[in-house]
Amino acid sequence: NSKVIQTPRYLVKGQGQKAKMRCIPEKGHPVVFWYQQNKNNEFKFLINFQNQEVLQQIDMTEKRFSAECPSNSPCSLEIQSSEAGDSALYLCASTPDSAETLYFGSGTRLTVL
Amino acid sequence: TQTVSQSDAHVTVFEGDSVELRCNYSYGGSIYLSWYIQHHGRGLQFLLKYYSGNPVVQGVNGFEAEFSKSDSSFHLRKASVHWSDSAVYFCAVRDQGGRALIFGTGTTVSVSP
Numbered sequence: 125n126s127k128v129i130q131t132p133r134y135l136v137k138g139q140g141q142k143a144k145m146r147c148i149p150e151k152g153h154p155v156v157f158w159y160q161q162n163k164n165n166e167f168k169f170l171i172n173f174q175n176q177e178v179l180q181q182i183d184m185t186e187k188r189f190s191a192e193c194p195s196n197s198p199c200s201l202e203i204q205s206s207e208a209g210d211s212a213l214y215l216c217a218s219t220p221d222s223a224e225t226l227y228f229g230s231g232t233r234l235t236v237l
Numbered sequence: 238t239q240t241v242s243q244s245d246a247h248v249t250v251f252e253g254d255s256v257e258l259r260c261n262y263s264y265g266g267s268i269y270l271s272w273y274i275q276h277h278g279r280g281l282q283f284l285l286k287y288y289s290g291n292p293v294v295q296g297v298n299g300f301e302a303e304f305s306k307s308d309s310s311f312h313l314r315k316a317s318v319h320w321s322d323s324a325v326y327f328c329a330v331r332d333q334g335g336r337a338l339i340f341g342t343g344t345t346v347s348v349s350p
Contacts, residue, residue, distance in 0.1 A: 126280060126282065128280070130280075157337065159340075164342065165325065165327075165342045165343040166342055167327075167339075167340040169332075169337040169338075169339075172336060172337060179336060180336050180337060215280055215281070217280075217281075225271070225283045225286065226273075226281070226283065226338065227283070228273075228280030228281040228282070229280050230278070230279050230280045231279075231280050
């Protein structure tokens with residue numbers, strides 16, 4: 125069973141509000157990924173980190189989305205101004221190496237009203 | 238951009254039956270293919286992967302998959318399904334940048350008693 129912990133499990137926000145979710149990666153896993161899974165089971169890669177450094181991110185992440193993985197603190201993903209289209213399951217995954225198997229948390233389900 | 242196609246959105250089988258879930262990918266150079274399972278309301282769990290060697294790979298819980306370069310396929314199989322195999326199954330390919338996984342839209346498997 126995965127030891128990646130995501131909080132909160134559910135998050136409800138109004139349009140324009142900030143939405144922040146957290147992820148504690150599995151111990152010993154320096155690489156962290158964030159994915160967005162919509163209701164049609166389409167996955168969108170958002171960003172990944174190795175330790176505190178961003179490895180790769182998509183354009184969407186560079187605008188309203190921000191993420192960080194500070195040392196000795198949970199990783200976080202924040203949407204500065206939520207939109208209805210951001211409603212989705214946000215999945216965090218960690219891995220010992222970016223080329224290896226991903227270990228996923230249970231996700232944060234964001235609903236933007 | 239590499240793509241992954243899962244042609245069956247939904248498969249219904251009886252307990253004890255065999256099942257095959259299809260996955261086709263677009264070739265982008267080096268190969269890294271994997272399958273994940275997602276039970277309702279949970280994150281994804283790794284089943285198996287292929288990147289070289291024997292084209293038939295064994296995974297957890299009796300699952301296996303076979304890589305075919307000529308067919309650009311990586312189909313998942315199980316000889317005898319159990320009710321607990323009811324879930325959504327995702328095929329994934331590593332992107333050409335070598336870091337993020339690109340997921341298919343999943344196949345929902347429903348196992349009837």
